[in-house]
Amino acid sequence: MAKICLITGASSGMGKATALRYANNGWQVYAVARSTDKLAELAAQNANIKPVSLDVTDSVALASWAAALPAGQKIDVAILNAGTCEYVDADDLDLAAFERTFAVNVQGVVCCTRYLLPLLNTGSHPTLAIVSSMSHFFPFTRAEAYGASKAAVAYFADSLRVDLADTDINVCLIEPGFIDTPLTRKNDFEMPFLMAPEKAASRIFDGINAGKSRLRFPRRLSFVLKALGLLPYGLRNKLAKKMKQQ
Template structure:
């Protein structure tokens, strides 16, 4: 019997690699992204990857699109909410439009997707909802006010959601990666410690989901480093964070 996996942000980076790896493992993959051309290219290369062009922030079109999907497949066995963006901000002149845009995709769209995809997950005998957040929210990084805050909200949402879905039959997996070499991080102009290749990151996520982990954090060296920083007295932690500021 076919297994169905839906992956958002599947046109590039981590989402694209996850789609390829799951398709290679025999899954039928619903690839969701805004880029029609990129999705069609994926489908041409992997026939078990099905293009599903959709802007997750379009709250008017989203319900109808998910209803259309529900008519095409029997259930979703796995949903990986991976879509997201990162824009750095100037704290001296906070750009409200960046905060609106970042939270719209990184948080609000994820909540809407969970709400609308829940019925399809419930139809599976063992549905899994995997939410991709970030390790960034564990430490106050420079210029990351919008991105880090959106990921902090998303991580809390996933953890709290798990509590209330305990008896629903749906597993909730929170994924918090460090730096992964993708088009998104390639725009960064600072050193990214313990940078992982996208193939490696996708394999770690697949293994964690397969082993039914509730939270997947990697790489361990970065996780350990952030935990150590958070053990510092608060005033010293603030000084360390300030010392990391970019010019």
């Protein structure tokens, strides 16, 4: 029997590439996103993909979908990838932008976790993978909403792993750098070590299969940001300010 993977944010970018990577390797894939049209296009590329039109912030719809699954249906890998990014201005913080960003990036992850945990195929070492970002490693300009939401998600994943330590569920925290997606294409700044979504999908597929609890890629960007994080706090702040002015 084919293993089952569920991926949110599967209609484009890294989520779409990951859905195809799993499907092309013989997995049955529940591809979750809001866009019915894009999901239909994705499903047409591989018969192993089952489109699921859902908003990850809609707890009622998520609960209904989970309850409607065939009796005994279990998920081997769940990848909570859906996310959004909005930049804000410190002198006029857009509260609605914070609400939208946290609704998807944080509350959406919590909501999916709530309804997917009981569906994980315990007994076969299932994985719950949560996508954060390297953005929370360093204070970038105008990233107050996005970076803070990804920091919250990373803490949530690490804390959840502790509380699930007595089960066989692997909680995998995924912290990508810049991936070439519709979201990043809106950026008007240089994105070092930009990675193709297909390559990111390969890292995710291989890392989860290897039972990793944390995935960071591209590695070069990870090394740079971790090194910056080791700087004295005052020096790090000065460097962040200088980067903003460039």
